[in-house]
Amino acid sequence: DQQVKQNSPSLSVQEGRISILNCDYTNSMFDYFLWYKKYPAEGPTFLISISSIKDKNEDGRFTVFLNKSAKHLSLHIVPSQPGDSAVYFCAASSAYSGAGSYQLTFGKGTKLSVIP
Amino acid sequence: KAGVTQTPRYLIKTRGQQVTLSCSPISGHRSVSWYQQTPGQGLQFLFEYFSETQRNKGNFPGRFSGRQFSNSRSEMNVSTLELGDSALYLCASNVGTGVPYEQYFGPGTRLTVT
Numbered sequence: 001d002q003q004v005k006q007n008s009p010s011l012s013v014q015e016g017r018i019s020i021l022n023c024d025y026t027n028s029m030f031d032y033f034l035w036y037k038k039y040p041a042e043g044p045t046f047l048i049s050i051s052s053i054k055d056k057n058e059d060g061r062f063t064v065f066l067n068k069s070a071k072h073l074s075l076h077i078v079p080s081q082p083g084d085s086a087v088y089f090c091a092a093s094s095a096y097s098g099a100g101s102y103q104l105t106f107g108k109g110t111k112l113s114v115i116p
Numbered sequence: 117k118a119g120v121t122q123t124p125r126y127l128i129k130t131r132g133q134q135v136t137l138s139c140s141p142i143s144g145h146r147s148v149s150w151y152q153q154t155p156g157q158g159l160q161f162l163f164e165y166f167s168e169t170q171r172n173k174g175n176f177p178g179r180f181s182g183r184q185f186s187n188s189r190s191e192m193n194v195s196t197l198e199l200g201d202s203a204l205y206l207c208a209s210n211v212g213t214g215v216p217y218e219q220y221f222g223p224g225t226r227l228t229v230t
Binding site for chain 2: 034036046089091
C-alpha cells in the first residue's frame with residue numbers, strides 16, 4: 001500500500017515557466033513533508049520541507065504548498081531552468097511518532113524536463 | 117563540511133554471497149539511515165541507527181542487517197544475496213534529535229547481483 005503517491009511519472013515544462021509537481025498521501029499521521037531532487041548516479045538532494053502547522057513554505061524559486069484536508073502537497077518552481085531537470089521525490093514523516101521521525105516514506109518520483 | 121560518504125560506489129556479487137556496505141555520516145550527525153532504491157519500488161526505508169542502536173526498521177527480511185559504531189559510521193550487511201537485491205543502496209544522515217527531519221544522502225552504492 002503506497003502511502004505517498006506521485007501520480008505523474010514525468011513532466012515537461014518550457015524554460016522560464018512554472019513547474020508544478022504534485023504529491024498525495026494517505027497516512028494521516030504524516031505531519032512533516034519534504035521534497036528531494038535527484039540526478040542520475042547521485043544521491044537525493046534535499047530541497048525544501050514543510051511542517052503540517054504551515055500551509056506554505058518558500059525558498060527562492062521553490063515553494064511548497066500543503067493542503068492537509070486534501071492530503072495533498074505540491075512543489076512550485078518559478079522560473080524553471082534547464083538545470084532543474086531531474087527526478088523529484090516527495091517524502092513524508094511523522095514528527096510525533098518519536099523514534100519514527102527520521103523514517104522517511106517516499107513517493108516514486110516525477111521526472112521533470114525543462115526545455116530550453 | 118564534508119558530506120555523507122559511501123564505499124564502495126559499485127559492487128558486483130554472485131547469488132548466495134554476502135556483502136557489506138559502509139557509510140560515514142556528516143560530522144556531528146548521530147543518526148544514519150539506509151534506503152534501497154529500485155526502479156519498481158522506488159526508495160524504501162531499511163533501518164535507522166542512532167548512537168549505536170537500531171531505532172527504526174523497515175519491512176525487509178532478516179538477511180538485511182546493520183550496525184553503527186561509536187564514531188557514528190555505519191555498515192549494512194546483506195547475507196545470502198538474491199537477484200532481487202540488485203539496487204542502489206543509499207545512506208543518509210541527520211543530527212538525530214528534534215527538528216528538522218531532513219535526511220542528507222550520500223551518493224549510494226550500486227549493487228549488482230548476478
